[in-house]
Each structure stands twice: as C-alpha cells, then as structure tokens.
Amino acid sequence: MEVLFQGIREALRLLLTFDKEVLSITLLSLKVSGLATLISVGVGMGGGTAVALTEFPGKRLLVSVVNTGMGLPPVVVGLFVTVMLWRNGPLGQWEILYTPTAMVIAQTVIAAPIVMGITIAAIQNLPPNLKLQILSLGASRPQMLLLLVREARLPLLAAVMAGFGGVISEVGASIMVGGNIKGYTRVLTTATVMESGKGNFDTAIALGIILLTLCFGINYLLTVVQQRERPR
Amino acid sequence: MNRTPVLEARDLRVRRGGTEVLAINSFTLHENETVALIGPNGAGKSSLMLTLAGLLEPASGQLLFRNEPLPTGSAATGYRRRIAMVFQEPLLFDTTVFGNVAAGLKIRGIPPGEIRDRVDATLRRFRIAHLAQRSARKLSGGEAQRTSLARAFATRPEVIILDEPFAALDPPTRQLLTDDLEQVLREWRTAAILSTHDQGEALRLADRMMVMNNGAIVQSGPPSEVMNRPATEFVAAFVGMENIFSGTTTTTVGGLLSLEIAGTHLEFMGDGVPGENVVFCIRPEHVTVSVGTPESHTSARNVFPGRIVRIVPLGLYQKLYLECGFTLVAAVTNQSLQELQLAPGSPVFASFKATAVHLFRSG
Numbered sequence: 001m002e003v004l005f006q007g008i009r010e011a012l013r014l015l016l017t018f019d020k021e022v023l024s025i026t027l028l029s030l031k032v033s034g035l036a037t038l039i040s041v042g043v044g045m046g047g048g049t050a051v052a053l054t055e056f057p058g059k060r061l062l063v064s065v066v067n068t069g070m071g072l073p074p075v076v077v078g079l080f081v082t083v084m085l086w087r088n089g090p091l092g093q094w095e096i097l098y099t100p101t102a103m104v105i106a107q108t109v110i111a112a113p114i115v116m117g118i119t120i121a122a123i124q125n126l127p128p129n130l131k132l133q134i135l136s137l138g139a140s141r142p143q144m145l146l147l148l149v150r151e152a153r154l155p156l157l158a159a160v161m162a163g164f165g166g167v168i169s170e171v172g173a174s175i176m177v178g179g180n181i182k183g184y185t186r187v188l189t190t191a192t193v194m195e196s197g198k199g200n201f202d203t204a205i206a207l208g209i210i211l212l213t214l215c216f217g218i219n220y221l222l223t224v225v226q227q228r229e230r231p232r
Numbered sequence: 233m234n235r236t237p238v239l240e241a242r243d244l245r246v247r248r249g250g251t252e253v254l255a256i257n258s259f260t261l262h263e264n265e266t267v268a269l270i271g272p273n274g275a276g277k278s279s280l281m282l283t284l285a286g287l288l289e290p291a292s293g294q295l296l297f298r299n300e301p302l303p304t305g306s307a308a309t310g311y312r313r314r315i316a317m318v319f320q321e322p323l324l325f326d327t328t329v330f331g332n333v334a335a336g337l338k339i340r341g342i343p344p345g346e347i348r349d350r351v352d353a354t355l356r357r358f359r360i361a362h363l364a365q366r367s368a369r370k371l372s373g374g375e376a377q378r379t380s381l382a383r384a385f386a387t388r389p390e391v392i393i394l395d396e397p398f399a400a401l402d403p404p405t406r407q408l409l410t411d412d413l414e415q416v417l418r419e420w421r422t423a424a425i426l427s428t429h430d431q432g433e434a435l436r437l438a439d440r441m442m443v444m445n446n447g448a449i450v451q452s453g454p455p456s457e458v459m460n461r462p463a464t465e466f467v468a469a470f471v472g473m474e475n476i477f478s479g480t481t482t483t484t485v486g487g488l489l490s491l492e493i494a495g496t497h498l499e500f501m502g503d504g505v506p507g508e509n510v511v512f513c514i515r516p517e518h519v520t521v522s523v524g525t526p527e528s529h530t531s532a533r534n535v536f537p538g539r540i541v542r543i544v545p546l547g548l549y550q551k552l553y554l555e556c557g558f559t560l561v562a563a564v565t566n567q568s569l570q571e572l573q574l575a576p577g578s579p580v581f582a583s584f585k586a587t588a589v590h591l592f593r594s595g
Binding site for chain 1: 282285287306309312313315316317319321323325326335336339340383384387393
C-alpha cells in the first residue's frame with residue numbers, strides 16, 4: 001500500500017509542480033489520441049450512418065467486419081501499421097514510422113471501428129419510420145441526416161467516449177509505431193510501461209493516476225454535453 | 233365540395249422487394265376533401281400513402297400534384313414541404329413538445345418569431361399548449377399523437393396524409409382525437425387521406441371511402457354507398473355485411489326479384505333477369521327481430537320465422553345469430569334485447585325490406 005500512497009503523492013507533486021516532462025507527455029497523449037478520435041468520429045460516424053441507412057449486398061458481412069474491428073488488439077494494429085510504414089513497406093516512402101503521425105494512424109485504426117460499430121447500432125436502433133417522418137416534414141437529405149444524428153446523440157457521444165477511451169489507454173500500438181522516444185513520441189501509457197519496467201513504481205503510478213484523471217475529465221465533459229438539452 | 237383535383241395517380245405501379253405491391257388505375261384527391269382508405273393488413277394502404285407522399289418511388293405510372301408531375305430525387309423536397317404525413321407511431325423527436333411542433337417550420341427556415349407564433353397557435357388548436365415545455369418522452373399516447381398531428385398541421389400543408397394515426401390509442405382518447413381532427417380538417421379546409429381499420433372513424437371523417445385489397449382500389453365512393461352497396465363480395469365482407477348469400481334469381485314481379493335460398497323465398501329490389509347468378513347481402517342493422525308475427529303489420533317483404541342460436545354482446549348492441557332455414561345475423565340494441573326478453577333458443581321473426589338487400593353479380 002505504501003507504494004500506492006507514494007505514487008499518489010508523486011502524482012500530486014508532478015501535477016502541482018507542472019513537471020515539464022510529464023506536461024509534454026500528457027499534452028502529446030491528448031494531441032495524438034484527440035486527433036485520432038476526431039478522425040475516427042469523421043470516418044466512423046459518417047461511414048456508420050451511411051451503412052445503417054443504406055441497403056446493399058454484403059451489408060451483413062461489412063457490419064460483422066466492423067464489429068470484429070471493435071475488438072482489434074492494439075498490438076496487432078501496431079504490427080500491421082509498422083509493416084505498412086516500415087522502410088521497405090508499401091508506405092515506407094512516407095518516412096513517418098516512429099513519429100506522432102504514425103501513432104495517430106495506428107490509434108485511428110483502433111478507434112474508427114469502435115465509433116463506426118456503435119454508430120451503426122445507434123442509427124439502426126432509431127424507429128424505422130423516423131427517416132420517412134423527417135423527410136415528410138420537408139427535410140432535405142442533409143437535414144434528415146443531421147436530425148437522425150441528433151436523435152441518436154446519446155449513443156453517438158458514447159461512441160466518441162468509447163473511441164477516445166480505447167486509444168488514450170492503449171499501449172501496444174503506440175509503443176510499436178511510436179517507439180517511446182523521449183520528448184517526441186513518449187505518451188502516458190508508454191511512459192508508464194517504461195517506468196514500471198525500470199522499477200520506478202511511484203512514477204508509474206503517478207503517470208497512471210494522471211491518465212485516469214485525464215480519462216475521467218474528458219468523459220465527464222462529454223457526459224455533460226450528452227446530458228445537456230434533454231428536456232425535463 | 234370543390235372538385236378541383238389536388239393529388240392524382242394514374243396507372244400507378246409500385247414494387248417493393250421485387251414484388252408489385254400497388255396497381256392503382258386511378259386515384260384522385262380533391263380540394264378540401266377527406267378520403268378514407270380502408271382494407272385489410274397488407275392491402276397496400278401504407279404503400280399508397282408513402283408513394284403519394286413522395287417517399288416511395290413508383291415503378292411506373294403518373295403522379296400529379298395540382299396537375300403537375302410530382303418531382304423526383306432531391307427536387308421532391310419542395311413537394312414534401314407542401315404536404316405532411318402522420319404515422320401510426322407519433323415518431324417524436326427527443327426534445328420538448330414545442331420543439332417537435334416547430335420542427336417542420338425550422339426545416340423550412342422560417343424566422344424564429346414566426347415559428348413561435350405559429351407553434352403557439354397550433355398547440356392551442358390541438359389543446360396541448362400547457363405541454364409546450366414538456367419532454368416528448370414523458371407524454372401519454374394520446375398527447376404524443378396530438379403533438380404529432382400538431383407538428384404536421386403547423387406547416388399548414390395543402391394535403392395531409394394520415395396513416396392509421398389513432399390505431400394505437402384507447403377508444404376514449406381515439407374519440408377525442410377524432411373530434412379534434414374532424415374540426416381542424418373542416419376549419420383549415422385541408423385535403424386529407426386517412427387510412428384506418430375503424431370504419432366508424434372513416435364514416436365520420438371521410439367524404440369518400442376507398443376500399444383496397446391486394447394493392448388495388450376495389451371500390452371508391454361516398455361512405456354510405458360503400459357501406460350499403462358494396463361492389464364485390466370482398467367489400468361486402470370487409471364492411472361488415474355479414475349476411476352474404478348467393479343464388480339464382482327465379483322471377484321478376486313489379487320490379488322485385490325473387491330468389492330461393494334453402495327452400496325460403498326472398499324478395500328484393502334490383503335490376504336483373506330471372507336465371508341470373510347473383511350474390512346478395514344485407515347489413516345486420518337492417519334485419520328487424522320481433523317476437524310476434526309482424527307479417528300482417530309490416531311493409532317488409534321478407535319475414536321469416538326462426539330461432540336465436542347465439543347472442544354475441546358488442547358493447548352498445550348485440551349480435552343475434554338466427555336460424556331461419558339459413559343463418560341470418562341481426563344487430564339489436566341492448567334495450568331491445570331486454571324488452572323483448574331475447575335469449576338463445578327464443579322463437580322470433582326476422583324481417584327485412586326488399587330495399588335493404590344489395591345485389592351484385594357473382595364472378
């Protein structure tokens with residue numbers, strides 16, 4: 001227990017003293033995972049809404065693939081992205097392996113299916129005639145899509161939370177495609193792994209607590225947005 | 233009534249999932265008119281309404297709105313802004329009642345001040361002004377459907393399409409909503425198409441009734457005509473003509489046709505010739521039941537002695553199944569049942585006028 005209390009004390013110290021390294025690690029974590037979530041929301045929600053509202057051959061197969069993608073192991077994603085970005089790989093000429101950009105790509109691959117899968121379920125869960133009702137109110141197709149998304153906003157915000165939660169807390173892909181380079185690609189999860197590997201449990205716990213606090217803070221904000229405007 | 237056509241369909245064919253679900257030769261809705269569509273489940277009522285609302289693309293045929301072809305694709309939005317549709321489920325948005333009623337107006341980009349005025353007026357008209365700020369999720373079934381109607385009417389549509397709007401409501405709520413809808417339709421002079429399984433509702437609201445079966449309109453006419461003079465055996469059965477018989481006419485005397493059924497001689501009005509195969513029907517409400525012989529005191533041409541086999545209570549009236557050599561169904565009020573002390577096994581006389589018999593040629 002002493003180790004835990006020491007970790008909490010260390011976390012408070014690092015936070016209160018605005019430790020430069022911790023601050024840069026935290027900011028990079030936010031930047032990488034935030035950007036990956038943002039791209040995933042664009043791809044996942046757009047694609048998910050389109051899939052949910054369109055009938056086409058192979059739809060079930062596609063939805064199954066997306067649902068499988070919701071549980072993609074980060075290390076597998078990390079391996080796949082590494083192979084793709086490796087010097088001799090198909091995208092090797094981009095020369096972005098071991099950069100924050102590579103981490104964003106890997107995290108997007110992890111988060112996009114999560115957002116898309118939840119979006120498909122959320123839109124399909126709306127009453128079947130709602131789309132027709134909205135169109136019969138005189139809505140254009142973009143207005144109809146906006147209204148449907150608005151109606152599904154609770155599960156869609158849950159999709160954002162799940163997507164962000166999935167990437168801010170993953171370590172396998174980030175360490176593989178980022179390389180945990182100090183001051184460049186080191187994020188909260190990779191730093192925690194490294195510190196605990198070195199036996200610096202107080203620092204590792206401190207980083208873990210910061211990560212948890214960050215997750216809670218972001219999710220609390222999203223929850224506030226989610227629950228806002230609900231009429232009584 | 234103004235006979236200017238608002239909405240027309242000609243040779244309309246609609247396919248869904250590879251199957252033809254609609255084959256409408258002709259449909260017309262006139263200005264200020266209410267048309268009721270009745271028919272069994274799967275008859276094509278909803279498909280017709282969705283097609284008329286521009287929400288289902290026809291495979292072939294012509295759809296005209298004020299004599300102009302209905303636009304398709306994204307251009308159909310303009311048409312849909314001139315009409316409105318209400319479904320069986322209220323399909324309200326997750327916002328307040330005010331927000332719901334304002335939805336169609338917001339979509340049209342109407343300024344907020346005007347939206348407020350129009351929504352307030354519509355909420356008052358549908359007697360839900362006190363619910364304006366309530367969440368749509370917390371409304372009763374009746375309140376929710378009122379909100380759905382108000383949302384549709386707030387846009388002041390030229391045509392309103394109502395797809396079984398009261399089907400999920402309890403009878404008292406349904407009655408109240410029918411009252412209000414009737415008033416609004418009359419006051420605002422909105423042309424309306426209403427599909428319903430409740431023939432009472434159709435009789436009350438409709439200027440014209442259309443019976444659908446297997447994707448086609450099998451009869452169209454004033455409600456009293458459809459109810460009393462069905463065009464086919466299907467329509468007769470659907471509108472509650474429980475006494476349907478078939479036979480061959482025997483004689484014609486003074487405009488009356490005769491027919492024999494199970495050894496009993498029947499007389500009825502109709503244009504026919506002896507030897508013709510016909511189907512004829514009588515509404516249960518048109519059969520009179522008496523305990524003494526009415527033969528010498530009645531103008532009814534058809535009087536039969538019989539016996540009550542079964543009594544089925546149906547709320548305000550009772551249905552009697554009579555054995556008169558053939559089975560005849562009569563509807564009597566609860567008061568008549570009590571006063572005449574009618575019970576299963578009671579000997580009675582059943583009578584109906586020659587004019588109460590409706591005849592059509594069997595196919």
